[in-house]
Amino acid sequence: MGATPRRRAVITGVGVTAPGGQGIKAFWNLLTDGRTATRRISFFDPAPFRSQVAAEVDFDPELCGLTPQEIRRMDRAAQFAVVTAREAVADSGLAFEAIDPRRTGVTIGSAVGATMGLDEEYRTVSDGGRLEHVDHTYAVPHLYNYMVPSSFAAEVAWAVGAEGPATVVSTGCTSGLDAVGYAADLVREGTADVMIAGATDAPISPITVACFDAIKATTPRNDDAEHASRPFDASRNGFVLGEGSAVFVLEDLEHARARGARIYAEVAGFATRSNAFHMTGLRPDGTEMAEAIRVALDEARLNPEDLDYINAHGSGTKQNDRHETAAFKRSLGGHAYRTPVSSIKSMVGHSLGAIGSIEIAASVLAMVHNVVPPTANLHTPDPECDLDYVPLTARDQLTDAVLSVGSGFGGFQSAIVLARPDREPR
Amino acid sequence: MTGRTLVTGLGVVAPTGLGVEEYWAATLAGRGAIRRITRFDPSSYPSRLAGEITGFDAAAHLPNRLLPQTDRMTRLSLVAADWAFADAGVAPAELPDYDVGVITASHSGGFEFGQNELRALWSKGGQHVSAYQSFAWFYAVNSGQISIRGGLRGPSSVVVSDQAGGLDALAQARRQIRKGTSVVISGAVDASLCPWGWVAQLTSGRLSTRDDPRHAYLPFDERAAGHVPGEGGALLVLEAEQHARERGARVYGEIAGHASTVDPRPGSDRTPTFQHAVELALADAGSDPGDIDVVFADAAAVPELDRAEAEAITKVFGVRGVPVTVPKTTTGRLYSGAAPLDLAAALLSIRDGVIPATTGSRLSPAYDIDLVTDTPRPAPVRTALVLARGHGGFNSALVVRAADTPTHGRKA
Numbered sequence: 001m002g003a004t005p006r007r008r009a010v011i012t013g014v015g016v017t018a019p020g021g022q023g024i025k026a027f028w029n030l031l032t033d034g035r036t037a038t039r040r041i042s043f044f045d046p047a048p049f050r051s052q053v054a055a056e057v058d059f060d061p062e063l064c065g066l067t068p069q070e071i072r073r074m075d076r077a078a079q080f081a082v083v084t085a086r087e088a089v090a091d092s093g094l095a096f097e098a099i100d101p102r103r104t105g106v107t108i109g110s111a112v113g114a115t116m117g118l119d120e121e122y123r124t125v126s127d128g129g130r131l132e133h134v135d136h137t138y139a140v141p142h143l144y145n146y147m148v149p150s151s152f153a154a155e156v157a158w159a160v161g162a163e164g165p166a167t168v169v170s171t172g173c174t175s176g177l178d179a180v181g182y183a184a185d186l187v188r189e190g191t192a193d194v195m196i197a198g199a200t201d202a203p204i205s206p207i208t209v210a211c212f213d214a215i216k217a218t219t220p221r222n223d224d225a226e227h228a229s230r231p232f233d234a235s236r237n238g239f240v241l242g243e244g245s246a247v248f249v250l251e252d253l254e255h256a257r258a259r260g261a262r263i264y265a266e267v268a269g270f271a272t273r274s275n276a277f278h279m280t281g282l283r284p285d286g287t288e289m290a291e292a293i294r295v296a297l298d299e300a301r302l303n304p305e306d307l308d309y310i311n312a313h314g315s316g317t318k319q320n321d322r323h324e325t326a327a328f329k330r331s332l333g334g335h336a337y338r339t340p341v342s343s344i345k346s347m348v349g350h351s352l353g354a355i356g357s358i359e360i361a362a363s364v365l366a367m368v369h370n371v372v373p374p375t376a377n378l379h380t381p382d383p384e385c386d387l388d389y390v391p392l393t394a395r396d397q398l399t400d401a402v403l404s405v406g407s408g409f410g411g412f413q414s415a416i417v418l419a420r421p422d423r424e425p426r
Numbered sequence: 427m428t429g430r431t432l433v434t435g436l437g438v439v440a441p442t443g444l445g446v447e448e449y450w451a452a453t454l455a456g457r458g459a460i461r462r463i464t465r466f467d468p469s470s471y472p473s474r475l476a477g478e479i480t481g482f483d484a485a486a487h488l489p490n491r492l493l494p495q496t497d498r499m500t501r502l503s504l505v506a507a508d509w510a511f512a513d514a515g516v517a518p519a520e521l522p523d524y525d526v527g528v529i530t531a532s533h534s535g536g537f538e539f540g541q542n543e544l545r546a547l548w549s550k551g552g553q554h555v556s557a558y559q560s561f562a563w564f565y566a567v568n569s570g571q572i573s574i575r576g577g578l579r580g581p582s583s584v585v586v587s588d589q590a591g592g593l594d595a596l597a598q599a600r601r602q603i604r605k606g607t608s609v610v611i612s613g614a615v616d617a618s619l620c621p622w623g624w625v626a627q628l629t630s631g632r633l634s635t636r637d638d639p640r641h642a643y644l645p646f647d648e649r650a651a652g653h654v655p656g657e658g659g660a661l662l663v664l665e666a667e668q669h670a671r672e673r674g675a676r677v678y679g680e681i682a683g684h685a686s687t688v689d690p691r692p693g694s695d696r697t698p699t700f701q702h703a704v705e706l707a708l709a710d711a712g713s714d715p716g717d718i719d720v721v722f723a724d725a726a727a728v729p730e731l732d733r734a735e736a737e738a739i740t741k742v743f744g745v746r747g748v749p750v751t752v753p754k755t756t757t758g759r760l761y762s763g764a765a766p767l768d769l770a771a772a773l774l775s776i777r778d779g780v781i782p783a784t785t786g787s788r789l790s791p792a793y794d795i796d797l798v799t800d801t802p803r804p805a806p807v808r809t810a811l812v813l814a815r816g817h818g819g820f821n822s823a824l825v826v827r828a829a830d831t832p833t834h835g836r837k838a
Contacts, residue, residue: 048552111564111565113586126545133467134621136470136472140629143625144626144629144630147537147618148534148816150818153818154688158691164687165687167587167591168586170532171569171584175566182583185601207547210543211556211560212560214555214559215560273580273581274580278574291523410564410566410573410582411582412570
């Protein structure tokens with residue numbers, strides 16, 4: 001391979017739209033205060049449903065700079081992605097006039113695409129479910145863009161001026177990790193110099209709530225919405241649906257250095273594996289997630305002992321939190337007990353495909369501030385979840401390398417390793 | 427990192443044929459499957475034709491327990507995957523752990539399944555929504571179900587880039603093979619022929635409203651007036667060269683090059699990027715334009731899109747510089763399934779030394795391309811280019827070539 005140095009993908013810009021406030025600052029304040037953004041659903045009357053709580057974003061698209069036509073043609077999830085991508089680009093200081101748009105790509109993760117728009121439009125064209133032969137004369141002109149969520153990647157590309165490879169990565173609840181892992185590969189192999197990569201989802205609609213009700217995946221703790229998301233706690237009984245987006249500017253390390261960019265972290269390792277077991281079930285031993293973690297660490301050239309923090313999937317379902325705990329022990333050995341592990345889903349809920357990117361954002365901010373966010377609502381640990389989950393309060397912690405993991409329907413298990421680019425390789 | 431990625435198995439589910447040989451025989455004979463929709467009564471809609479798959483009996487191929495939890499496109503995918511592995515002579519369960527992955531493209535997920543559950547929700551209430559809705563409609567479902575059925579524990583993914591997605595999935599599969607996975611099944615199968623899917627597709631503004639199947643989808647023809655949608659696609663077994671050679675696999679060809687781009691925002695004064703995608707894919711393959719023996723065009727059959735594609739082909743290959751064909755005039759456009767099916771056709775062209783025809787189209791004098799029309803054209807085919815474009819400005823191009831082509835002097 002000659003003298004060409006290995007290309008490395010680094011994060012130089014971060015944008016976040018999460019429950020509890022727009023932008024990085026509000027997000028980080030919420031997390032480090034250990035406050036929660038879960039509440040009774042306000043978007044529609046949740047009374048007919050088993051689970052009536054969610055982590056909603058108070059989002060005003062006009063205040064966030066979208067034009068009336070952009071607002072009309074984009075589903076809420078696309079709006080999140082565009083606003084958040086612009087924030088990330090602004091944060092990166094990247095002057096788009098100065099770079100080659102054809103060397104700039106986009107990968108946006110989303111589990112359920114424009115599900116809110118589809119739910120609403122179906123209701124209209126079917127006249128509230130009355131018509132089996134739905135009436136096309138009532139369809140909005142951009143319904144095709146709701147049907148096919150690659151419209152999200154196109155919107156982000158148009159918003160930032162990217163003309164390189166663009167796609168949506170849709171692997172359920174690991175989409176937000178997988179989209180960033182995909183982008184890092186494109187930067188490393190030289191297909192792109194800059195990738196706008198992240199994820200978005202806005203699933204808080206009747207159809208989503210109903211489908212998770214049907215399998216009792218979401219919590220029925222409706223009388224205590226603020227404390228409804230309880231990862232690793234003995235009393236946990238399901239996840240809390242959330243929404244939001246996080247988007248990053250990823251670029252080749254040399255490209256970033258040449259323009260004097262602030263470098264948050266390197267996407268040092270990524271891997272995904274499948275459990276090939278069940279569309280919604282998990283084997284308790286965590287074998288496949290452990291394998292993904294091992295491969296990601298190997299790619300990052302790090303040992304388990306190098307990890308300072310683990311950002312958990314921690315959804316708050318009975319089976320997930322045990323599965324994941326087993327995976328950490330299996331892959332990291334004794335270091336699993338010595339590393340702080342936390343789940344921000346306790347505060348911002350589970351935004352399906354978006355959460356993986358939102359958790360990467362939390363991990364990046366942990367490295368910036370050397371503070372690990374807590375697991376809120378963790379009062380009574382489940383005896384089968386016996387790691388250090390940083391209950392209730394944030395913790396000062398030198399953080400040079402972070403593991404973030406995701407697990408989702410379809411059996412997908414993903415792991416990403418973030419590290420300071422100037423670390424000593426093993 | 428430097429080994430080649432070979433195609434060793436094909437699984438085809440197309441309106442014109444179930445299985446590789448049935449599809450290929452129909453394609454060479456120019457037998458079309460576009461007809462008035464039978465799945466639902468289309469009379470109230472402005473477009474009424476589609477390429478439907480007929481004679482597919484899911485229960486004959488899949489266990490009963492899978493039927494209530496799967497959309498039609500997932501059932502077709504599972505069968506296509508079975509056939510592709512059988513064609514490759516690969517039994518995934520016999521390979522080492524994590525050595526087989528699945529990377530598919532999706533267009534609209536299990537849209538019909540979603541339609542039925544939305545109807546249950548709004549007509550009867552939330553408690554009537556199926557326990558399977560949480561995964562049966564979402565875009566990742568085919569990869570997940572294929573992984574479970576075959577015991578595939580390697581890298582899995584799902585990409586969505588409208589009709590260009592099928593090629594992007596194959597490129598991502600090649601990427602995983604280069605990183606060390608031995609086998610990845612990849613491609614796409616789509617189906618959304620239901621009233622709700624139809625209404626959503628109509629809003630693209632690109633559907634033909636003609637009622638005569640022979641004149642409904644005529645790309646590069648003066649009569650072009652939109653496309654006819656279809657259902658189906660192809661899944662292909664991609665394999666690391668060394669792995670395929672060691673087991674003495676029959677090889678269809680090599681995935682030699684790929685590139686994808688997205689066009690500037692509509693109304694922008696910047697140049698569209700389709701031609702650039704073609705040039706990048708050739709460069710990635712280490713191929714010159716003169717090496718390409720046939721182009722499988724995207725063929726939107728929307729006049730301005732046909733013109734853009736014809737111009738890009740002419741700029742890269744010269745006036746009538748390369749045979750161009752569109753076998754999908756017989757199947758309709760299969761969304762993300764279309765390009766993987768074209769890729770299967772390209773590999774069969776390499777195998778049999780024949781270029782299938784663009785059945786039905788007469789080349790418009792406005793385009794300086796060598797469109798293969800009427801009857802298949804015998805020709806030695808060693809290298810083929812497959813093109814795909816998606817709504818929103820997605821462009822993807824993929825080069826395949828005969829696997830016995832020497833790699834000397836080429837970028838591996």
